[in-house]
Amino acid sequence: MLGKQFQSSAISQCRVCWRLYQATPGQMQTRQFRVAVIGAVGGIGQPLSLLLMANKLVTELVLHDLTATKGFGQDLSHIDRACQVKSFFGEDQMKSAIKGSDIVMITAGMPRKPGQTRDFLFDTNAPIVAKAAGLVSQHAAHAMVGIITNPVNAVVAVAAEAMKKAGYYDPDRLFGVTTLDVVRAEKFIGDHMSIHPGKVRIPVIGGHAGTTIVPIFSQCQPPFEGDEKCIASIVKRIQTGGDEVVKAKAGQGSATLSMAYAAARFTNALMLGLKGEPGPPECAYVQSDATEAPFFSTPLTLGPKGIEENHGLPELDECEKEQLKVAVDALKKSAAKGVKFME
Numbered sequence: 001m002l003g004k005q006f007q008s009s010a011i012s013q014c015r016v017c018w019r020l021y022q023a024t025p026g027q028m029q030t031r032q033f034r035v036a037v038i039g040a041v042g043g044i045g046q047p048l049s050l051l052l053m054a055n056k057l058v059t060e061l062v063l064h065d066l067t068a069t070k071g072f073g074q075d076l077s078h079i080d081r082a083c084q085v086k087s088f089f090g091e092d093q094m095k096s097a098i099k100g101s102d103i104v105m106i107t108a109g110m111p112r113k114p115g116q117t118r119d120f121l122f123d124t125n126a127p128i129v130a131k132a133a134g135l136v137s138q139h140a141a142h143a144m145v146g147i148i149t150n151p152v153n154a155v156v157a158v159a160a161e162a163m164k165k166a167g168y169y170d171p172d173r174l175f176g177v178t179t180l181d182v183v184r185a186e187k188f189i190g191d192h193m194s195i196h197p198g199k200v201r202i203p204v205i206g207g208h209a210g211t212t213i214v215p216i217f218s219q220c221q222p223p224f225e226g227d228e229k230c231i232a233s234i235v236k237r238i239q240t241g242g243d244e245v246v247k248a249k250a251g252q253g254s255a256t257l258s259m260a261y262a263a264a265r266f267t268n269a270l271m272l273g274l275k276g277e278p279g280p281p282e283c284a285y286v287q288s289d290a291t292e293a294p295f296f297s298t299p300l301t302l303g304p305k306g307i308e309e310n311h312g313l314p315e316l317d318e319c320e321k322e323q324l325k326v327a328v329d330a331l332k333k334s335a336a337k338g339v340k341f342m343e
Helices: 002-023 045-053 070-076 091-098 118-139 152-166 179-193 228-239 241-249 257-274 318-342
Strands: 033-038 058-065 084-089 103-106 144-147 174-176 204-206 213-215 282-287 295-303 306-310
Touching: 033 045, 033 091, 033 257, 045 058, 045 070, 045 257, 058 070, 058 091, 070 084, 084 091, 091 118, 103 118, 103 257, 118 144, 118 152, 118 318, 144 152, 144 257, 152 174, 152 282, 152 295, 152 318, 179 204, 179 213, 179 228, 179 241, 179 257, 179 282, 204 318, 213 228, 213 318, 228 241, 257 282, 257 295, 295 318
Parallel strands: 033 058, 033 103, 058 084, 103 144, 144 174
Antiparallel strands: 174 282, 204 213, 204 295, 282 295, 295 306
């Protein structure tokens, strides 16, 4: 009986200590981060905000959408984390949401429906990204900016041009978030090889749409076990993973939960970089001279000023070199479309 009482008391004390640990910012981290989610009430914005709320590095979570965010923010504020939640809505309040942020994640925009390509969304989503990016340039010039809004291949160029026009653009701080392609590659390869996906490392270069997504199986660690037909099948599934989800949801949405998870992973990598504690390289779609395309996704080491090192193109086999050519041609057109829009 005494043993059971002691065990119960010890567990209770541990829980109290854990809550005190959560509630004391000085014990949690040496750097606090204000992260703004633009489009926070959307299908990606809500789960992304929840995941960021659970990250101890986020001590101020700012929510913005064109529709009311108060209720959603109030809901999040009841979670037992040492994180302040601030809510803003409407075009007039976007500036207040962005101002002073360390990281701005832009998820706002129309999601895909069955039969639609990402490019179909450009005319609707490009103006939203342009406005948000311009406000970052004016009111949070040194923030890291993650673009999740589709079509990523084109709207990252829109964001870059908008920031130039607004007065400040740092290419080392602007990222198209392509982490979902890496997450899918790790998951599908892990399942195929019957190993934990977390043990898989594979660079996924190029862009974030169809054949612009180029998983580099020749550099997969551990080495991929499968023939060329098997590789082609998994590559196709990675490239069309978004279509797979859109079809399965039958008009009720796109890849929101997996994208939110991937975006949270990339946001965490940005925060670790800002702290000077970079983890393994993460792939992202950035201004680059790795190819003829002005923006291109390659493995990056992240640091306090954004991109600390762009590792460029990994070694490619002959099949991957052919895939690269196709990707570069398409990405050059996407970037040109973004630039033309801003002209």
